[in-house]
Amino acid sequence: MNPFEYRRATDVAEAVAAVAERPDAVFLGGGTNLVDHLKLGVTRPGRLVDITRLPLDRVEPLPGGGVRVGANVRNSDLAAEPVIRSRYPVLAQALLSGASGQLRNLATTGGNLLQRTRCVYFQDITTPCNKRMPGSGCAALDGYTRHHAVLGASPQCVAVHPSDMAVALAALDAVVRTHGPAGQRAIPLVEFHRLPGAQPERDTVLDHGELITAVDLPAVPATRRSAYRKVRDRASYAFALVSVAAEVELRDGEISQARIAFGGLAHKPWRAQRAEQVLRGAPATAATFQRAAEAELVGAQPLADNAFKVPLARNTLVSVLTELTELTGATEPTQEDTP
Amino acid sequence: MDADITLTVDGQVRQVRVDTRTTLLDALRDRMGVTAPKKGCDHGQCGSCTVLLNGRRATTCLALAVAHDGAEITTAEGLADGDGAPHPVQRAFLDHDAFQCGYCTPGQICSAVGMLDEARAGHPSAVTTDLVGPVELTDAEIRERMSGNLCRCGAYVNIVAAIQEAAR
Amino acid sequence: MTGLLPARVIGQPLERADGMAKVTGTATYAAEHPVPGLTHLHPVQATIARGRVSAVDTAQAEALDGVIAVLTPANAPRLASTEDPELAVLQSDEVAFRGQVIGAVVATTPEIARHAAGLVQVSYVEQPHDVALRPDRADLYAPDKVNPAFPTDTEQGDVPSALADAAVRLDQTYTTAWYHNNPMEPHATIASWDGGDLTLHDSTQGVTAVRDTVAPVLGVAPERVRVICPHVGGGFGSKGQPHVHLVLAALAAKAVGRPVRLVVTRQQMFALVGYRTPTIQRIRMGADRTGRLTAISVDVVEQTSRIKEFAEQTAVPARMMYAAPHRRTTHRLAALDVPVPSWMRAPGECPGMFGLETAVDEMAAACGLDPIEFRVRNEPERDPETGRPFSSRNLVACLREGARRFGWAHRDPTPRARREAGWLVGTGVAASTYPAGRIAGSSVTIRFGPDRRYQVETAAADLGTGTWTALRQIAADALGVDYAEVDLRIGDTALPPASVAGGSTGIASWGSAVLDAAEAFRDKFGANPSEGDEASGGMPDNPHTERYAMHAFGAQFAEVRVREDTGEIRVSRLLGVFAAGRIVNPRTARSQFIGGMTMGLSMALHEQSVLDQRFGHIVNHDLAEYHIAANADVAELEAHWIDEHDPYVNPLGTKGIGEIGIVGTAAAISNAAHHATGVRVRDLPITLDKFLS
């Protein structure tokens, strides 16, 4: 770990300036991803600007029924927030399925969105990686790819985004609020993370020095049902192989509205617009769900070790939709039904 | 780069000089001689370093010490009362032999104490079906909530039994 | 010795003597000993898998404030012996595997040492490496023996003809993954020299073995080396013998003239402190129409490192588990450019019984027999290969008792017949076994102290196994006094020597020596000793060793659920019944059994060190990627045992319990998964993709 200067910011503008003025400066949230990377040498900043004491730690109602989540709200606090549990269960469940209780007590909303891929080659500085060192090559492409992307990858990078929370936020049409050197922005979450393309080193559309201040959740009608389901290699404390965040509204046995996002499949939370299209206006039947899943996954391009993700994503989506629309008395949306 | 910080550890206010790179875990273990929190992975992946940080369970290996200047920390050592009587969770761990090598144990115990508070406050977990209702601490709930503390000796079933007893 | 030591304190479920220290975190582990003037070492590791270090530029590292020394093969002190290539650190510029130690930085703080290690620039002359374990390699060879001293191959009768004539035949290949022991406490050493005397605080399963191994490497007399280790944060074999870090710490401490601490990082543990070789097991069996085995053949292919041989005895349990007139076992090794494999909990039995017990399940089904009945039918009367009688063999009793407790009787054997709320449910069984052995070399001293208490001393280890408590219980009974009257000291070479805590031999070996010392003490001083009276004893030879086959047995039952749509797999119940001789402390013994079974579950569902053949390293080298079972993975799990009186194994009648719990677990789970789904998984781990089409 290189030595670095530590600064504690007391207001937003100061924080932004302190990072913007130095190319090697970064924000420090809970540190659960950044400090990990400092130790591994994945990133070597010269200055850390601690933003955890900024007043960005509140969950507040927005006019019109939405909710504003401050960037410093801890993952555990957000999941425990009554309004999130009652109106945004998909988000509470996504948060609770991530990391562990003692990590969620540290992890912040902003940091969670900006956590970087868990690609094993990215985390190992002795192997090539275009994301960590542009132009060095992608060691994963011909390497171990169980956890890698099947959608939207590029020959430069096949990594997946690891956040659970972000998948729920993608399905919720959340908006990321930022404060940067060039002013403030509101970025729809689905546009916040990037596909790797030719620039895998850029995970998001944020500029250097741009601080996430909040995430806004739009109002949800009371009739909407939502759920998050995460499938992984261990029953808990593991990243997703595949996850599904879904929100549906039903009218007379028909799906009037559907929002679906996949985790574990792509470089960003994957909003499944093709599947949504199939669902909207269709009867809530197993056949519809199957068709919706196929429509989204038809373009999947598995790698050597992850072909299973395609049927897994399909079946998980079908299962979540089935449960949400209460077609059968099938299994619960959470892992509660596991023995 | 060095920094001077103040931490209240197990009730004692202590000043310590750290490198800005020093984690809370290393500050405790290497600089203050507080070795109840253990280092099992140094990357947030095992839970051995769990303490109560300002009253909440937290891993300390990914927390920078400078960022926690002024914090109040309770380790497993500080959970026992001054006369050496164990905390009820510690007593239950002894009764159920909820450990073998003991290396994950201080972290398990701090985690359990923090977890019981969370459950009492009604916080749901990934296996809670009714997200808004009060929490019933079933075995499945305890298992999920304690999954951030790995135990290579495989004491999990005894850990769950111990926590059930302490929760009563 | 048919009369075992009468049990009074033995058999009591006493709370751990070290329990309070462990729950409060005050038990001191290797890296935690306060040593004045401590410096910190961070190793530099090779980033190629084979070749030579051609140049090392240490200038940048040396220029850092706080750096005391940068050691390389060019400037490191010479070792007295480089006979063990694993320990011959910084003695040559050869690189034999990726991750090998090729340098080290010693600095005033761990942060500086680590930073500086990253600044050391190394150039290499690279050679093509070869790390691919395949059963069709032309260069597989037969080692002289397999661990620790078993014959490599055995053969009886005419296996090919018996297989050709068999009414029911099986020919399948089973594989187990590359595993890392991953004790929770990383390996750590603090080395301090005082003139020619070396003190080592080391996390080890045997302080005596550490001393006797490293003394000649460093060229010091063993009496001048003191190794201290009161508590070990788990080892599971990886702390059974010293690895490179220990020598490196001692060497560096010598070089800088100050105490040096080296704590191996979790990532480094995947290259430096041993692991279990992957195994490829081709198993062939033949049976007659009644389900009696006529032939058993197990051919194992596994790896070792090019620089040092370790041959896991994977086929060995097939030599004694079941009767069959025609039998053969072989072991072949590929010597690769990989780190040095070593012991991991139940070497041989653990991987070997996965293959064997899965094959037995397949054979039972092919013969139309219940898997318990099939095993009972093939129960040998004597050890099949040596012809010796078993000192005790209660496999059938374990199977029957387990079946009763588990509710096996009502099982419908049809695969894929039970569905519950979207989950396919199945049950399976497998046998467990582990040899009941002892290791020579332990002595015990008993002294009557000033406080009228008995001080029992030996350099034994407690890696969570309960030695602190169990040896005291044995001593109390051996002396005929209360538990509270006995003090125990272990984990220090200043005490009488003790054998390593390995091979489930600890209590049997040290306990025998305690008994011997107690007898000597009472012979000399009678029932009313005076302060300072002292007697010693060792482990007497056992005349029965050559006459009997001595093994512990067990039966494990699993209930497994596989989600029909996603393939997610959960073990909802695991139940083991063991016959392992006398149980010294039921409380700590149960923990060992459940701990072994939990690790077996972990092996079945999760564990796998993934090798990247291009680079030659394990890519998932941390605990986020190398999954071990978490709390949520373990549901109902029970361990029981049957009373077993074995007068031959040793005067305590104990068989050793540290390893048997992991043996057979993975097979019971894979058999249950097959019963649940109809899918037979022969390659561990059993991950969800194996059930998805």
Ligand SMILES: Cc1cc2nc3c(=O)[nH]c(=O)nc-3n(C[C@H](O)[C@H](O)[C@H](O)COP(=O)(O)OP(=O)(O)OC[C@H]3O[C@@H](n4cnc5c(N)ncnc54)[C@H](O)[C@@H]3O)c2cc1C
């Ligand atoms: C063992 C382990 C398991 C985990 N498992 C999961 C899992 O299953 N699912 C999951 O979703 N996550 C998981 N995580 C990841 C965890 O959720 C993230 O590490 C955490 O959310 C990051 O938050 P933080 O506040 O600690 O971020 P930090 O580490 O402080 O920061 C992360 C990044 O965000 C930047 N940053 C932080 N805040 C802001 C801001 N407000 N504005 C701009 N930039 C900012 C930092 O500069 C840094 O680049 C796991 C982590 C660990 C260690």
Ligand code: SF4
């Ligand atoms: S997949 Fe992306 S992150 Fe992984 S090695 Fe390739 S470029 Fe790096």
Ligand code: FES
């Ligand atoms: S040491 Fe902190 S989680 Fe492992």
Ligand code: FES
């Ligand atoms: S008691 Fe040894 S790791 Fe948990």
